[in-house]
Amino acid sequence: MAEVSNEEEDDKAAALEALLEQFREPEEPRKKANPLWIILALMLAVAGCWLAMKVTEGTMMLSKITAAPQTMKPAKVADRSLAKNSPKFSVETYVERCRRGMTPQQVRWIVGDFQKAGLDDMRVEKVWQLVHDFQEAAGSEKGPGWMDPDMPKLAKSEAMEIGWQQRTWYLDALADGLSLDVWQRRQAKERCGVHLLETEVEFMKKQPEGELHPISEAEAPPYAALVNPSHWLKNEEMAPWRLVDLTDAQLRITWHDWIMSRRDGSTGSTAYDSDYPWFDSGITAMLNPLAAESPQIGDFSTGDAPSKIDGAGSILPYTYGQDFSNPGNLKSEVMACHPAQLKILLLLKPDLAATLMDDLEASGD
Template sequence: MTPKPKRWSFWLVSATALLSIGAWQAAQIAVDAKTRAMAAVKVPPKKTRSDGRKPSAKELAQIDPVGTYIARAKRGMTDQEINWMIEDFHKRGLDKDLVPDTVEHYQSLRQRQAAWYLQALAEGFSLSPSQKSEAAARLRRWRLQGDEEYAAKANEPDPITNNELKVGDRAADYAFASQWLFIGDHADPSVLCDLTPEQKRLTYQDMPSGIYRNYAHDLAADQWIMPPNATLEPKSSPVAVPDIFPLMPSQLVPPGQRSGGELAQARRLQPAQLRIILLFHREIAAWLSDSLEKNTPVVTDPLEPQAPHNE
């Protein structure tokens, strides 16, 4: 679906409003942000492809989730980190076209999606081992309930035409992570586990009013990276990326710099944020991978014969 062009007046209003909202939320979650960020730097980082270690339970208990989130957002992601995550996404089979031919295939896909989602929550909210275990158990119950419902409905005839449905005909409700995870808010971070007051400050739950919160959400959603002609599957999702993790003001890209700069936007994200983007919009993985390849300088072997250059 090709994004509709937006007028400059809308962008100016939206950008101003979003920056104001971002400043408000930043003020709410970033009390003594500088001090928090400095403290967070001293905490051993979460396991990445570069450091190769996991913080212990004792270390996790000492982590300030707000300060850690702010510090990681400010640091952004390198091209290598982005590429590593895309590789992991591909290895787990989460970037494939959703055209399974068996119920078991769907169940396996949902299991892998749930594991990826749980990893994003653990990273973004600095979940403790007990919180992660609690979230994993609740998420598993919700996933298995959906598996049973899908298995029962997969062979039911279409209620309108009475024709037999194919396995993939009910894909939207059961295979798209942005859809099945949030039917009934069962996979909302604050529902999956008991977040601490500090962790809740990383969500939109503390916005002063429902209308204001929805407006903030809509504007923030427009700031997340989206490749050209994205399919946005399914067309209407009950949840968007900003429902999970907020953007910091430092991560926002001015409207005039957004065209053709989606890779630059990805570099402003932190791993937990990019995980959710890939999970909700799997086509972005291939698109970002292509952008990374185009931005990689070609190094030629000085000993390799070069083609003659004709003036």
């Protein structure tokens, strides 16, 4: 009886399924996905991510240049730690460092870093040779087509790269001599970067386009504004007190007070000059930043003034106590400098790098 009952149940289920099948809508066959659409969607997604990254990167770079440094706050624990642990500047520390001078090994390290940075005279001379060849060829009787058209492009590329590296070296010298903290370093980098970009814009405006043609001196791109520190340092925007918001103590070891007094006549001299330049690579005076009131300027004793390192004290002054008792000897005069003064000297006179290395090798130092 149980078997008959089971068979009846199966028959009823089969009949019900057949009845339901009559009322079902026929299913449309599924279409196979086109692999090309999948690939296209993937490519669009990747392109969207890349574009978003570029927009973010550009916004971050713009904010770094335009943001007011004094309103910036440390974003990372490491940055806050660095800001907290930055060395505190003191005039006494700077004076003592000047008096101590440098060892031959310290001189060798700085000169070696300068050469590794590609700032020696050989590389800069390459740019000037390219510029000379371009001007000579463009104005020659042989006609503009005589010169390789890639030459001005090469000169431009080299000049712009050297320009950035020179200013990086200059900022490092300021950071060393003035003991800039992490926020002052960032401020100096941002302000210097803005000024350099303006210089590059003016430079690019004068880049030759199309066929080569004779050019005059006035038409030539301003290469000196990019790769000649003695030229671009004359712009007061490059003065330490314009690049950085210095403390009163830091200002005392710059030429700021002396220059301002010359401009407003407060030195008591009737020969004051409101346009007195901030930068003078030929200055041979020294400064006493430990004077009771404003820093006092003075001259070297007769015969004791350094004669081989003109420019070393043009940004960060010599101080009383620096031993220049062996004038006329390049190695001796350099060893009497503050490390930051040597960095400035090499920037202004890159040819001295090779000469110093030769002197150190000759003396066995």
